[in-house]
Amino acid sequence: MGDEDWEAEIIKPHMSSYVPVFEKDRYSSGANGDTSNRTPASSSEMDDGPSRRDHFMRSGFASGRSMGNRDAGESNKRENTSTMGGFGVGKSFGNRGFSNNKFEEGDSSDFWRESNNDCEDNQTRSRGFSKRGDSEYEQDEGTQRTGGLFGSRRPALSGAGNGDTSQSRSGSGSGRGGYKGLNEEVVTGSGKNSWKSEAEGGESGDTQGPKVTYIPPPPPEDEDSIFAHYQTGINFDKYDTILVEVSGHDAPPAILTFEEANLCQTLNKNIAKAGYTKLTPVQKYSIPIILAGRDLMACAQTGSGKTAAFLLPILAHMMRDGITASRFKELQEPECIIVAPTRELINQIYLEARKFSFGTCVRAVVIYGGTQLGHSIRQIVQGCNILCATPGRLMDIIGKEKIGLRQVKYLVLDEADRMLDMGFGPEMKKLISCPGMPSKEQRQTLMFSATFPEEIQRLAAEFLKSNYLFVAVGQVGGACRDVQQTILQVGQYSKREKLVEILRNIGDERTMVFVETKKKADFIATFLCQEKISTTSIHGDREQREREQALGDFRCGKCPVLVATSVAARGLDIENVQHVINFDLPSTIDEYVHRIGRTGRCGNTGQAISFFDPESDNHLAQPLVKVLSDAQQDVPAWLEEIAFSTYVPGFSGSSARGNVFASVDTRKGKSTLNTAGFSSSQAPNPVDDESWD
Numbered sequence: 001m002g003d004e005d006w007e008a009e010i011i012k013p014h015m016s017s018y019v020p021v022f023e024k025d026r027y028s029s030g031a032n033g034d035t036s037n038r039t040p041a042s043s044s045e046m047d048d049g050p051s052r053r054d055h056f057m058r059s060g061f062a063s064g065r066s067m068g069n070r071d072a073g074e075s076n077k078r079e080n081t082s083t084m085g086g087f088g089v090g091k092s093f094g095n096r097g098f099s100n101n102k103f104e105e106g107d108s109s110d111f112w113r114e115s116n117n118d119c120e121d122n123q124t125r126s127r128g129f130s131k132r133g134d135s136e137y138e139q140d141e142g143t144q145r146t147g148g149l150f151g152s153r154r155p156a157l158s159g160a161g162n163g164d165t166s167q168s169r170s171g172s173g174s175g176r177g178g179y180k181g182l183n184e185e186v187v188t189g190s191g192k193n194s195w196k197s198e199a200e201g202g203e204s205g206d207t208q209g210p211k212v213t214y215i216p217p218p219p220p221e222d223e224d225s226i227f228a229h230y231q232t233g234i235n236f237d238k239y240d241t242i243l244v245e246v247s248g249h250d251a252p253p254a255i256l257t258f259e260e261a262n263l264c265q266t267l268n269k270n271i272a273k274a275g276y277t278k279l280t281p282v283q284k285y286s287i288p289i290i291l292a293g294r295d296l297m298a299c300a301q302t303g304s305g306k307t308a309a310f311l312l313p314i315l316a317h318m319m320r321d322g323i324t325a326s327r328f329k330e331l332q333e334p335e336c337i338i339v340a341p342t343r344e345l346i347n348q349i350y351l352e353a354r355k356f357s358f359g360t361c362v363r364a365v366v367i368y369g370g371t372q373l374g375h376s377i378r379q380i381v382q383g384c385n386i387l388c389a390t391p392g393r394l395m396d397i398i399g400k401e402k403i404g405l406r407q408v409k410y411l412v413l414d415e416a417d418r419m420l421d422m423g424f425g426p427e428m429k430k431l432i433s434c435p436g437m438p439s440k441e442q443r444q445t446l447m448f449s450a451t452f453p454e455e456i457q458r459l460a461a462e463f464l465k466s467n468y469l470f471v472a473v474g475q476v477g478g479a480c481r482d483v484q485q486t487i488l489q490v491g492q493y494s495k496r497e498k499l500v501e502i503l504r505n506i507g508d509e510r511t512m513v514f515v516e517t518k519k520k521a522d523f524i525a526t527f528l529c530q531e532k533i534s535t536t537s538i539h540g541d542r543e544q545r546e547r548e549q550a551l552g553d554f555r556c557g558k559c560p561v562l563v564a565t566s567v568a569a570r571g572l573d574i575e576n577v578q579h580v581i582n583f584d585l586p587s588t589i590d591e592y593v594h595r596i597g598r599t600g601r602c603g604n605t606g607q608a609i610s611f612f613d614p615e616s617d618n619h620l621a622q623p624l625v626k627v628l629s630d631a632q633q634d635v636p637a638w639l640e641e642i643a644f645s646t647y648v649p650g651f652s653g654s655s656a657r658g659n660v661f662a663s664v665d666t667r668k669g670k671s672t673l674n675t676a677g678f679s680s681s682q683a684p685n686p687v688d689d690e691s692w693d
């Protein structure tokens with residue numbers, strides 16, 4: 001079978017479903033749909049197309065056949081699958097099916113080109129933390145805020161992110177051609193914020209482009225929904241055996257029970273209604289530290305309750321200080337600002353804040369990109385004590401003078417290492433330099449993550465008082481031991497087949513499949529739908545509406561498979577995720593730790609399977625061996641061999657099973673290790689603040 005036959009076989013069944021949409025996108029996309037503007041990018045991609053296509057053919061032949069065969073005569077069924085799974089296959093496989101279409105090779109070659117470009121980028125990026133940041137940044141907030149930075153790639157993204165056929169057709173994205181993301185947060189009028197960068201200035205309203213109109217549905221208000229939670233798992237009690245290290249001067253003693261925290265009655269009631277009966281280690285240590293007014297950098301394994309570890313003491317202080325009830329005001333001055341790198345995560349944190357503040361006069365508000373700015377403003381002006389925000393939207397709102405910072409007493413960076421790396425670090429730096437923002441001496445700054453590379457810890461010092469405390473629960477950057485990790489050696493051309501085999505064995509259990517690029521997420525999800533595996537996807541090129549729909553469908557089990565980029569790697573707490581599959585390994589080991597941490601949460605067990613492609617993943621062999629052995633997992637002999645034969649400059653972990661804290665407080669304090677008990681640490685000399693550069 002020739003290339004053309006094969007590709008025709010793939011796309012044929014979808015033609016009827018996507019042609020009109022494609023045509024519309026390509027030719028009628030209004031301001032951003034100017035074909036002539038796009039042609040150069042497309043042309044160059046087309047020039048490059050054949051070789052990419054060869055690559056595609058080699059990599060996809062076997063699965064491609066099955067896709068085509070299975071699909072023959074089943075387009076209606078697939079429409080249904082698509083609706084369930086949320087995939088518009090048309091745009092990924094696209095227009096090659098149209099012999100008369102002058103762009104006939106455009107999208108499919110674009111797909112591979114884009115994928116490969118992304119992969120190349122990622123590989124180039126992969127060794128440095130800063131570069132990793134770019135990748136994620138682009139996938140989420142950065143996508144829409146740094147048009148200048150990433151804009152050149154956008155035209156090629158026209159096919160991405162429109163997975164859900166029905167949704168993408170009705171959504172605002174359908175008219176945008178390949179412009180999605182670039183102006184998602186465009187609003188009219190420019191912010192008055194003189195501290196904004198040019199890139200952001202563009203976003204603030206001077207750039208032409210479609211407005212985002214999406215207003216997320218309000219979360220359910222009934223008490224049962226607010227307090228809905230899942231059960232802790234069989235290993236919850238084992239948390240008590242994890243070693244904890246606290247370093248820094250005069251750390252207050254840990255507490256063993258919620259009662260010892262001396263929280264007010266309403267908070268205690270909410271804790272009980274949330275089903276919390278016992279503190280997790282990070283909570284035992286962090287709550288008293290925060291209650292004592294200290295700055296904190298806390299590192300604890302994924303799924304071990306870091307959110308409540310900062311929310312509860314902050315709320316306790318607010319209640320103690322007799323916070324005034326929120327009321328309508330054009331300028332709101334929240335006492336607490338919480339930032340997180342992704343929209344879904346900040347929304348989740350907001351829901352936790354709403355839960356724990358239930359029945360109090362504390363009002364939490366969430367704002368994030370990809371939603372109508374007016375909606376964010378309306379939420380804020382009604383009153384705001386705790387503002388949960390993604391960085392881009394936060395800076396916009398501050399620029400619009402809807403939020404004043406003078407009253408900020410608590411600044412929380414969740415996924416702090418991510419918030420401080422090259423992707424968001426500059427934004428965070430701007431935030432703390434905003435007019436009105438209390439200096440670090442005047443506010444309490446709290447940072448939480450499961451990973452904390454040393455270089456990021458050093459950057460963090462600029463945000464924290466010099467006597468901040470550092471809590472390490474288990475290993476800094478260590479994987480959760482409740483996740484059984486399996487590494488399989490799978491070449492890229494065999495990955496799809498292997499994935500299907502595994503998913504068929506798994507059955508209906510909820511599974512997250514991580515891939516490295518947005519287009520690949522669409523492609524793999526489409527492929528799985530064609531294999532009759534109900535799948536949806538989440539990545540930074542999807543409309544926010546689609547992202548939330550995808551997550552909702554996954555959460556409720558309608559689509560038990562979620563294909564995701566790293567945008568879903570951190571923080572998401574989804575009940576019953578039993579499996580994580582790294583179809584592509586991420587570029588860094590920290591990312592790996594976060595990804596597999598979507599399963600095995602809160603004492604529950606989970607499984608993570610990763611495809612290791614020796615062609616591209618050798619640089620991860622050493623850190624993987626370390627993470628596996630530290631988490632007491634089997635290390636395949638072949639992986640050890642690769643690790644031994646692969647020299648990674650700067651990697652010092654080797655297979656240091658015995659090194660309990662591979663990376664600790666960079667201030668290198670001498671401290672005492674504890675299990676669930678308590679730590680007394682002999683303080684290091686706190687380093688002076690380092691400059692950002």
Ligand SMILES: Nc1ncnc2c1ncn2[C@@H]1O[C@H](COP(=O)(O)OP(=O)(O)OP(=O)(O)O)[C@@H](O)[C@H]1O
Pocket residue numbers: 229230232275276277278279280283300301302303304305306307308449450570571572573597601602
């Ligand atoms: N003390 C507790 N008792 C019972 N459940 C808890 C307790 N603390 C947290 N949980 C639950 O455990 C789950 C994981 O908590 P959370 O999302 O805060 O983890 P995390 O440490 O922030 O994870 P990640 O590193 O992935 O962001 C949540 O469903 C949360 O409600």
